[in-house]
Amino acid sequence: MKFSENWLREHIQTTADRDALSAALTAIGLEVEELTPLGDGLDNVVVAEIVAAVKHPEADRLQVCEVDAGAHGRLQIVCGAPNARVGLKAPLAMVGAKIGEITIKAAKLRGVESNGMLCSTKELGLDADASGLLELPADAPVGAPLAEYLGLPDSSIELKLTPNRADCFGIRGIAYDVAAATGSEVTAFDIAPVASTIDSQLAVELNAGADAPRYLGRVIEGVDGAAKTPLWMAERLRRSGIRPVSFLVDVTQYVMLELGQPMHAFDRDLLQGPVGVRRARKGEALKLLDGRDAVVDEEFLLITDADRPVALAGVMGGYDSRVTEATKNVFLEAAHFAPAAIIGRSRKLGLHTDAAHRFERGVDPELPRIAIERATGLILDIAGGQPGPVVEAVNAADLPKPASIHLRRERIARVLGIVIDDAEIERILSALGLKVDAVADGWQVTAPPRRFDIAIEEDLIEEIARIHGYDRIPTVLPAGSARVVVSDASVVPVNDLRRQMAARDWQEAINYAFVDAAWLTKWQLQGGVALANPLSAELGVMRPMLLPGLTAALARNVARQQPRVRLFEVGRVFAPPMQAGEAPIETPRIAAIACGSARAEQWGEPDRAVDFHDAKGAVESLAAMANVALEFRRSAEPFGHPGRSADIYRVNGAGDGERIGWVGELHPGLRAQLDLDVPAVGFELDLAALSQRAPAKTEAASKYPSVRRDLSLLVPDAVSWQSLSDTVRQSAGPSLRAVRLFDRYVGKGVDSGFKSLTMGLILQEESRTLTEREVEAVVADVMAALERDHGVKIRG
Structure with a gap:
């Protein structure tokens, strides 16, 4: 909220100076984000009129002006402003005046004497506009001090308001807080109702239930649409960050800043009536004041004229019913909209308007009538006209009631x-x-x-x-005793998982829980939870996985010449609720993504790229912390590389298991869509599967020797190691202690469509030494099962 200090002082009786006022605002929670002094040190700057102007003999862009400065006489000024012309009244800084860091002196410009400087608003420090001289009204008194005429000095104060203080989006609301803080009083501001002088009116109606419980309208006929915005109003708007447009538009902006109630003015002759409020229909379109076409859906509220959309309720008016300088008859409207009906609507269209900013946070439901009376009075005083009666439609039961x-x-x-x-x-x-x-x-x-x-x-x-005053509340240390909590050995703290990943050379990342819906389409993910009020279009969906956000972070690092990136994240993912009205389902997970070299650059071993087995090793290290047995099965996830990705299952005592995650390399097609030109591997796991540590089992080492048999097998390409391992464990019997794969070969000597795998069987008994016959029997059973179930043969 930005406003003029002098304007605020009209609404409050306080002797506090500028610094004290600023300090008081910040101390009570209305943080002063910026305070810009205006018009300090404008001594010797007066209102002047150009009475003659000729082209400079030595410069095409300069004019030699004769300027009437009232009691200060007539002065010759050389001016380069494009709008300098005879009859123009503008600020004149006379010799001796100090403008910013410049002291005005008599000088010669290209051989012509100049005794002062005609000024723009930027030169005076009032605005950023340097396009020409500040044009003053025709009735500005020549020779009068400019500061006195413009109500200077002043300051522009910008507050950083918290979302709950919607009442401070108007000067009157701020005045109450300042009065309480400074021990002063708010100036009385009674707005008398304007009596109607004509019967002209438009019927108004409500068809949006509790979303729009109050709507008021008033017809004013015979206004001067070309009336100029008075200087005092234009200056207050400008100092509040709003550039004046035209009087009929400016008056609604002025009332909004003063009271906090957004308003709109329609050209009455472009309306048929009745004017109403209703929910939009899917696909309805409306051309807005800024010229863009808005296509809306059922979430939006519309202001309608005989059911024709003419404005986007609570956001912006329509182009086809706008007021212009040719407007003669005006229809003023003011309404109360429920915050929930406006929240997020402007952002959904890529807009940000002052009206929506206020309605989203809540506007006083009693303000519409006060605002329409205030605007009526200003219009009649400045642009003339004859007002009709105020017409109101209200659903009293739906209006918010003070508690x-x-x-x-x-x-x-x-x-x-x-x-x-x-x-x-x-x-x-x-x-x-x-x-x-x-x-x-x-x-x-x-x-x-x-x-x-x-x-x-x-x-x-x-x-x-x-x-x-928070500073008047003493600081007292709290009293109490600390409770000693014994850690539960059956629980794996999430910070231990973080430390494990960090110890394995992964860096923790933190991403937004909101993602772009377009990401989910690229990843072919379903079930994202759309936000009703997103921060932006790119952050409109709650993430269903951690990997998309992590991969985006990895891609940003790669694009910035980081060849080796290893990131992990612990966070929550979201799924739609089981039943309507319930909260989304939140699931804590841990995920990681990596690209580049498997090891940091060094001389001790050959360089190789990170691959599936590096990611799998990180997963197994986390599972080992919880004594969890895992299985890896071929994955059909569309974002995973076929043949280089697996679904992760936690094995329970019965031998089956539940899926707890995914590990593998990203699909090349997905990487192309993400503009990621390097292979990337990663994983994602449910934290719940790793949070409960399985009881550790200890066994005494057998005093009898183990026996190892190595088998070189020809295996069809389609057969996975996991299925072979499962078959070996089922067929070998209780004497099998471990099965280890230690070689894989494809090439010369191996038939096409096959691969050579070499595994070692570790056999051992607890009560005796295995005989050669027993060992051979186990190997025979294993080979028979492998040949029967998978078509495996001994490699010759």
């Missing part, structure tokens, strides 16, 4: 830790515009309808604390 809150004296002392006098509490609450009635143990307090943020007792205590 009556019981505030206890003891509760204030308990929460704040200090005792505040009853008189001070009543002063603070009354100064903020709250209705306060004393009761036995405290007060019964009713907040004004503009304070959407006050609903419970703690809200009132917060108001007391911030106005009384």
Whole structure:
């Protein structure tokens, strides 16, 4: 919220200077983000009129102007502004005036004397516009001090408001807070109703239920659409960050800044009536004031004229019914919209408007009538016209009702830790515009309808604390005793998993929980949870996996000449709820992604690229921390490389298992869509599968020797090692202790469609030494099962 300091001072009786006012605003939670002094040191700057102007004899872009400075006489000024012309009134900095860091002196410009400088708003420090001279109204008094005429000095104050303080998006709302903080009073601001002088009106109707419970309209005929915005109004708008456009538009902006109520003005002659509010229909289109075409759906509210969309309710007016300088008859409207009906609608269309910014946070439902009366009075005073009656449609039952809150004296002392006098509490609450009635143990307090943020007792205590002063609440160390918590050996702390990944040379990353829906399409992922009010179009869906965000981070690093990237993340993923109305399902996971060399650059071993087995090794190291047995089965995930990715299963005691994640290399097609030109491997696991540590089993080492038999096998390409291993374990019997794959070969001497695998069988008994016959019998059983189930043969 940006506003003029002098404008605020009109609404509050305070003697606090600029610095004290700024400090008070920040101290009560209305942080002053920027304060720009305006018009300080404009001595010897006066209103002047150009009475003659001729081309400079030595410069095409300069003019020699004769300027009337009133009591200061007529002066010759050399000026290069493109809008300098006879009859123009503009600021004149006379000799001796100091403009910024420049002191004006008499000088010769290309041989012609110049006794002062005609100024733009930028040169005066009032605005950033340097395109020409500041054009003053024709009735500006020649020779008058410019500062006096423009109401200077002043300052432009910009507040960084928290989302709950919607009432401070208007000068009046800010005034109440300043009055409470400085011990002053808010200036009375009674807006008398404007009596109608004609019967002209348009019917208004509501068809949006609780989303739009109040709508008011008024016809004003015979206005001067070409009327100029008065200087005092234009300056207040400009100092509030709004560039004046035309009077009929400016007056609605002025009332919005003053009261906090957005308004709109339609050209009455372009409306048929009745004017109403309803939900949009899917696919309806509307051309907005900025010229863009908006296509809306059922989530939007529309202002309609005989069911024809003419404005996007709470966001922006329509182009086809806008007011122009040719407008003679105006239809003013002011409404109350429920915040939930406006939140996110402007961002969905890529817009950001002052109206939506206010309606999203909540506007006083009693303001529409006050605002329409205020705007009517200003229009009649400046542009003339005859007003019709105010027509109102209201669903009283759907209007928000102020809550009556019981505030206890003891509760204030308990929460704040200090005792505040009853008189001070009543002063603070009354100064903020709250209705306060004393009761036995405290007060019964009713907040004004503009304070959407006050609903419970703690809200009132917060108001007391911030106005009384946080700096006046003493710092006291809390008392208490620490409780010693014994760690549970059956639980694997998530920080231990983080340390394990870091120890294996992975770096932790933190990504947004929101992702671009386009990412999910590229990854061929389903089930993303769309946000109702996204921060931006690129952050519109809750992530169903961690890998897309991690891969995007990896791609950004690769694009910045980082050849070796190894990232992991611990976070939550989201799935749609099981039933409507429930919260999304959150699942904690750990994921990782890597590219480049498997080892950091060094001389001790040959360089090789990170591959599937590096990612698999990281997964197995995490599983070992929880004593979890894993199986890896061929994966059909569309984002995984076929043949180089696997689904991860946790094996339970029964021999079967549950899927807990994925590991592998990303599909080349996906990498092409992501503009990632290097292979990348990664994994993603459910944390729940790793959080419970399985009981450790200890066994004494057998005193009898083990026997090893190595088998070289010809295996069809389609047969996976996991299936071979399962078959070996099932057929070898209880004497098998381990099966190890230690060689794989494809090439000369191996038939096409086959691969050579060499594995070692480790056999051992606990009570005796195995005989050669027993060993040969186990090997025979294993080979028979492998040949029967998988077509495997002994390699000759």
